[in-house]
Amino acid sequence: MDQVFLCDVGPRDGLQNQATLLSVQQRLQLVDGLLQAGVPLVEAGAMVSPKAVPAMAGSDELLLALADVKSRLQVLIPNARGYQLARDAGAENVVAVICASNTMNQKNVRMDTLDSLTQISQIQQQALADKVRLQACIAVAWECPFEGRTPIAAVMSLAAQLYECGIRHINIADTIGAANPKAVKDLMQPLVRGFYDVTFTCHFHDTRAMGLANAFAAYEAGVKHFDASVGGLGGCPFAPGATGNVASEDLVMMFEQMGVSTGIDLEQLMVVGQLAGDFTEQPTGGRAHKWRMLQLEKGRTLC
Amino acid sequence: MDQVFLCDVGPRDGLQNQATLLSVQQRLQLVDGLLQAGVPLVEAGAMVSPKAVPAMAGSDELLLALADVKSRLQVLIPNARGYQLARDAGAENVVAVICASNTMNQKNVRMDTLDSLTQISQIQQQALADKVRLQACIAVAWECPFEGRTPIAAVMSLAAQLYECGIRHINIADTIGAANPKAVKDLMQPLVRGFYDVTFTCHFHDTRAMGLANAFAAYEAGVKHFDASVGGLGGCPFAPGATGNVASEDLVMMFEQMGVSTGIDLEQLMVVGQLAGDFTEQPTGGRAHKWRMLQLEKGRTLC
Numbered sequence: 001m002d003q004v005f006l007c008d009v010g011p012r013d014g015l016q017n018q019a020t021l022l023s024v025q026q027r028l029q030l031v032d033g034l035l036q037a038g039v040p041l042v043e044a045g046a047m048v049s050p051k052a053v054p055a056m057a058g059s060d061e062l063l064l065a066l067a068d069v070k071s072r073l074q075v076l077i078p079n080a081r082g083y084q085l086a087r088d089a090g091a092e093n094v095v096a097v098i099c100a101s102n103t104m105n106q107k108n109v110r111m112d113t114l115d116s117l118t119q120i121s122q123i124q125q126q127a128l129a130d131k132v133r134l135q136a137c138i139a140v141a142w143e144c145p146f147e148g149r150t151p152i153a154a155v156m157s158l159a160a161q162l163y164e165c166g167i168r169h170i171n172i173a174d175t176i177g178a179a180n181p182k183a184v185k186d187l188m189q190p191l192v193r194g195f196y197d198v199t200f201t202c203h204f205h206d207t208r209a210m211g212l213a214n215a216f217a218a219y220e221a222g223v224k225h226f227d228a229s230v231g232g233l234g235g236c237p238f239a240p241g242a243t244g245n246v247a248s249e250d251l252v253m254m255f256e257q258m259g260v261s262t263g264i265d266l267e268q269l270m271v272v273g274q275l276a277g278d279f280t281e282q283p284t285g286g287r288a289h290k291w292r293m294l295q296l297e298k299g300r301t302l303c
Numbered sequence: 304m305d306q307v308f309l310c311d312v313g314p315r316d317g318l319q320n321q322a323t324l325l326s327v328q329q330r331l332q333l334v335d336g337l338l339q340a341g342v343p344l345v346e347a348g349a350m351v352s353p354k355a356v357p358a359m360a361g362s363d364e365l366l367l368a369l370a371d372v373k374s375r376l377q378v379l380i381p382n383a384r385g386y387q388l389a390r391d392a393g394a395e396n397v398v399a400v401i402c403a404s405n406t407m408n409q410k411n412v413r414m415d416t417l418d419s420l421t422q423i424s425q426i427q428q429q430a431l432a433d434k435v436r437l438q439a440c441i442a443v444a445w446e447c448p449f450e451g452r453t454p455i456a457a458v459m460s461l462a463a464q465l466y467e468c469g470i471r472h473i474n475i476a477d478t479i480g481a482a483n484p485k486a487v488k489d490l491m492q493p494l495v496r497g498f499y500d501v502t503f504t505c506h507f508h509d510t511r512a513m514g515l516a517n518a519f520a521a522y523e524a525g526v527k528h529f530d531a532s533v534g535g536l537g538g539c540p541f542a543p544g545a546t547g548n549v550a551s552e553d554l555v556m557m558f559e560q561m562g563v564s565t566g567i568d569l570e571q572l573m574v575v576g577q578l579a580g581d582f583t584e585q586p587t588g589g590r591a592h593k594w595r596m597l598q599l600e601k602g603r604t605l606c
Contacts (some may be wrong), residue, residue, distance in 0.1 A: 074438040182561035208560075209553045211514040216484040220523075250512045257511075258485035 002260045005225045007201065008034045008248050009043040010276060012076055014233025016046065018280045024058040026279050028065055033272035034230060037071055038264040039248070041093065043227070044073045047082035060089035076133075078109040078113075079116075082134035083123045087130055094127070095135045095171060096120045100154050101144035104175075109138065113158075118145070121165040126165070136162045137171035141187065152187050159191060159198075169199040171227065174214065177207025181217035188221035201225035204246045206232060211246030212254050217277045219260075226251055231273035233280065249273055308528045310504065311337045311551050312346040313579060315379055317536030319349065319358045321583045327361040329366055329582050336575035337533060338372055341567040342551070344396065346377045346530070350385035363392035377438075381412040383418075386426045390433055395505050397430070398438045398474060399423045401465075404447035407478075411442065416461075417481045431469070440474035440506070444490065446481035455490050460483040462494060462501075472502045474530065477517065477555035480510025484520035491524035507549045509535060514549030515557050521562075529554055534576035536583065552576055588595045 011031050015022055022030075027045070034042045034242045044060025044066065059075065066073055067090055075086045075273070086094045098116040099105035105113040107276040120136055127134040140147075141155050159170055172188065191200055201224070202218040204211045215226055229245030249269055314334050318325055322385065325333075330348070337345045347369065348362025362378065362510045369376060370393055377396040389397045401419040402408035408416040423439055430437040443450075444458050462473055477487075487505070494503055505521040505528070518529055525553045532548030552572055555565045 180557055180560040181516075182563075202593075208556060209512075209550075210515055210557055212513055213519045213557065216516045216520060247512075253511060254483055254513055255518065257483040260485075 002258055003224065004219065004255050004262055005040050006248060006251060006262055006264065007043055007074060007225070007227050008039045008230050009042040009203070009227045009245060010231065010233050010248065011033070012043040012046050012056070013227070013245055014229040014231070014276065015280070016053050017234060018055060018282065020282075021055055022279050024061050024065075026151050027058075027062055030230070030272065030279070031066060031073070033275060034269070035072055037268035037272055038262075039269070040263060041072055041074055043076060043095070046075070046076035046078075047089075048078055051162065054181070060085060063089040063091055076137075077123075077152055079111075080119045080123055082176055083126065087126075087132055088257040091132065093133045093135070094123075095137050096123055097137045097139055099139040099144070100141050100150045100158055101147040101285035102142045103146040104144045107146070111247060113291055117158075117165070120167070121161065124165050124167060133169070134167065135169040135171055136165075136167045137173050137203070138162075139173045139175045141172045141179075142174050142183055143176060145176055152190070156190060156194070159195060163198065167203070168197060170195075171201040171203055173203035173227075174205055175203075177205030177211070179204065179214050180210055180215040184214045184217040185221050188218050188223055192222040199225060201227060203227035205234060206244055206246045206250075212250055215246060215251055215254070219255075230269065231276040231282075233276055233282065247273070306527065307522065307558050307563055307565055308343050309551060309565055309567065310344040310346055310528070311342045311533055312313060312506070312530045312531050312533065313532035313536045313551065315346040315349050316530075316548055317532040317534070317579065318583070319356050320537060321358060321530065321585065323360055323583050323585075325582050327364050327368075330361075330365055333533070333575065333579055333582070334365070334369060334376070336578060337572070338375055340571035340575055341565075342375055342572070343566060344375055346379060346398070346578070349379035349381075350388040350392075351379070351381055362389070363388060366392040366394055367520055379440075380426075382414075383422045383426055386429065390429075390435055394435065396436045396438070397426075398440050399426055400440045401461065402442045402447070403444050403453045403461055404450040406449040407443045407447045410449070412591055420461075420464055420468070423465065423470070427469050436472070438472040438474055438504070439468075439470045440476050441465075442476045442478045444475045444482075445477050445486055446479060448479055458490060459493060459497070462498060464499065466498055471500060472504070473498075474504040474506055475603060476506035476530075477508055478506075480508030480514070482507065483513055484516040487517045487520040488524050491521050491526055491591050495525040502528060504530060506530035508537060509549045509553075515553055518549060518554055518557070522558075524555060534579040534585075535566065536579055536585065550576070582584065 031042050031044050046056040050057035070092050075091045076095050077083050102113050204214045228248040228251045230248045231242040232247035234245035248258050252264050252266050334345050334347050349359040353360035373395050378394045379398050380386050405416045505526050507517045531551040531554045533551045535547040535550035537548035555567050555569050
């Protein structure tokens, strides 16, 4: 049976843009619920300044509390300092972000894209020595809110430079939810074919309802790894106009109905989605959830 | 430039499942707004029993009032009697429905699928004489709420029989919104390739958020005609669990962003969507609309 692999980024991407700040205890509950539902990998936090992103404060504490499942956790880092903090908290999987547009990179991590690249190269050397798996995430890979459409060549070139650094897992992120399925195919096909020994993850936001269409287009191009956020939580504090990630529930429902295994229990995942909604005081964004409510109302079981 | 052709079925499929009944005057306003926005074809009504579907009462009156644009209007008919009523009201484009499952056909039009086929064959002869364009719609083409998954062979066989009747425009309808993009490709590819001189329309409901993904999959399979409903209105009174059609706004946004022309003014279409929401006292279901509201809030123009 064909398989795809989900990383739930709800506890990071989902929570960082919420008005309500969650306690470390609540975040632990969410991460634990996701792992219990069978989500293979959970982005549990970010090693960023608590002043800039208060929602991510205490990510080290959270990692330490989850030491026994750390192989299934991932942490986002903006720079070399973030890497050290993540490693010291016992992280085994880290994601370093770099933006395809220089303006966005400046807004995001206050340095030029080239400087981020130099740092990622150094982090990669250190990660090899530390036996930490490093993924690089190319943000605003389709469109930047400041610079407009991102040229395919810019992403290909950045991917090639990351490859030269030794990176073999690259995340292609539609940070603001501006990609369309044709653009996804146009970018992901040459990436997957060109870098055949690289694992590509796609990260979509559902801003314009195209999250699932984009995921299908990426899958058709050969992508097997997807980021998603339980309950469709999400956004980016520095990218105006971005709304929630594509909901994990929706992705799981689509792939499972296509006969593609995710290894995730959809019913259990939806319970975590409700918990996320309760904690953040935000309605859950996924459509799978609404459909489930409709079925339950009518006394039907899920098919 | 590549093109797709939308038929807005909001004034028929959209309204027939609403709690609020609209006046013929309100329905006229919706149809007129859609035509003004550049929608090439509008399904303006249905020639069905006003007792069974009160929302469609007065469809003949509506057609007569729109006599000067009747080439851009379409009417749904359940049987031969419906055809006569449609023709007498001046309809130039009619759609006859037939269900891929016998149980659904019984629930929908109180006869067996085979009897519907016989009627459609007779209607087609009459339509040729009347110079009326007849489209046949195969409902529950992917899944029936009563019989479960529809075998591909059942739809292929029904399409072949319709072809034998002389039908050259077939609508493949996911009446309850249970299709997934892989299933869409698996069905539409052999249909498009097998019946190369038939125009296929795909009709998707967004029940499980896969409307756009399914439309993209159909487009990839060679489909250029799509049904959609302004504001995502919709449902089917006889198919439990069905919710709204995929929103016309969302389809237009996706295709236009893919560089595929629809000929429709998205801004104007959204205004009609709001009107539909006001008339039906239902929140508009399309995501494009929510995205637009977000942009307007932030003082941005649409891109």
